[in-house]
Amino acid sequence: MGRPSTLEDKRREFLPIVAGAFAELGYRRLTSAELAARCGVGENVLYRIWPDKHAMFLAALEWVYLASERTWERLLAEPGNGESAFLRLLSHEARHLGEYGLHRIVFAGLSETDDPRIRAALQDLYAKFHAFVRRQLSAHRVAGAPGGLDAETAAWAIIGLGTVANVGRELGSIGASRRESILWDAGRLVAEGRIDAEADGPPRKKRASAEKKRRK
Amino acid sequence: MGRPSTLEDKRREFLPIVAGAFAELGYRRLTSAELAARCGVGENVLYRIWPDKHAMFLAALEWVYLASERTWERLLAEPGNGESAFLRLLSHEARHLGEYGLHRIVFAGLSETDDPRIRAALQDLYAKFHAFVRRQLSAHRVAGAPGGLDAETAAWAIIGLGTVANVGRELGSIGASRRESILWDAGRLVAEGRIDAEADGPPRKKRASAEKKRRK
DNA sequence: ACATTGTGGAAGTGCTTGCTTACATTACAA
DNA sequence: TTGTAATGTAAGCAAGCACTTCCACAATGT
Secondary structure: OOOOOOOHHHHHHHHHHHHHHHHHHHHHHHOOOOHHHHHOOOHHHHHHHOOHHHHHHHHHHHHHHHHHHHHHHHHHHHHOOOOOOOHHHHHHHOOOOOOOOOHHHHHHHOOOOOOOHHHHHHHHHHHHHHHHHHHHHHHHHOOOOOOOOHHHHHHHHHHHHHHHHHHHHHHOOOOHHHHHHHHHHHHHHHHOOOOOOOOOOOOOOOOOOOOOOOOO | OOOOOOHHHHHHHHHHHHHHHHHHHHHOOOHHHHEEEEOOOHHHHHHHOOHHHHHHHHHHHHHHHHHHHHHHHHHOOOOOOOOHHHHHHHHHHOOOOOOOOOOHHHHHHHHOOOOHHHHHHHHHHHHHHHHHHHHHHHHHOOOOOOOOOOOHHHHHHHHHHHHHHHHHHHHOOOOOHHHHHHHHHHHHHHHHHHHHOOOOOOOOOOOOOOOOOOOO
């Protein structure tokens, strides 16, 4: 009886928009009016889907992490022509950094760490992120790579490298080639525990013509 | 003629309070009323010193960086018993991380990057921070250390290590010993380009009793 | 004394913002 | 058709905010 609810459809439809908006503006600066406008509906519609703004942010946080992870998983599933999955991931991130705005949302959240829900969500996100990196790192090492640092530490260190690279890009303080060096050179060093003199750059895709990527 | 102004004195008196408040609450959550209360004056007094809230934040940003730098300079001036200044700095940071809330203010600022003044201030801050680390790193290397990564990259990488360590501490996701490992083990690896098997921890001050530090 | 200039407290102002309400409309089941 | 429940629009509300104004008072120079 009555009209069937479409809220679940809308939630799925709006999530990427919501996540993008939070990533772009941060928590405080994104108003519910602006968010509703971006979704093309009235504010009350959003409030029918989520109880309050915090919930919208949490949903965005979760979504953006899952989106990133999905990208990585897809990347790892690709046929790795000789290279370890870990190195492929590293070289990918060295070039396409933070496509989904993960770090931006995280930074926004870090200014709201007094809210226990947001705090818990961030802890969870970092735990999953760290576990993911660590898992890839271990697999990489088992596959024959040396490995100097203890894996737990190395995984955190690699997350740190990604973070500076993102901040540096955001501020325009670190150029593309430098970012690549930070992720690839320092990343391999941290992962493998030594400098590999022979290879001096992340392996490019076949044709170097794929340079012009979408940069919004 | 008239009463002599004490605004400059007040500015100096309030700066640490202002910086601490921004570090604790972030930009948006710190209201002018709260800030005035912490300084023990009315809001209008603050607005006589700085034209608006942005200016207060910028002043805090600058102050907190200078305070950090002063600490480091003092540390470097200490008699280095054999150890390079760089390693002393690293081991110090491995234990007393972000005492002045530098990273917290930076994160708060990163959510306001649309404001050109704040953006410029952050760029400047990072540039100075990076230059400082790089300078210490170069001095360390000249002093006989090997050095694998190019210094520019290594300096950014070290800043990245400090950043994760701070975030991890903030969220309670990374314990003290792990943070130490991230800064000291990974830090040395990045700085020197190889694992040093013999030393497996930052040199402690004489007595290990100095463990119980103020943790607010 | 007196004019002048700075000081601190409290109340006020206009705007923004998260969130709600009211309502006319639409899509379904019976 | 008819009853029911979900929908989109627009307006509204109370709280919070950055920032200002007002004013009695306290230091100074002459």
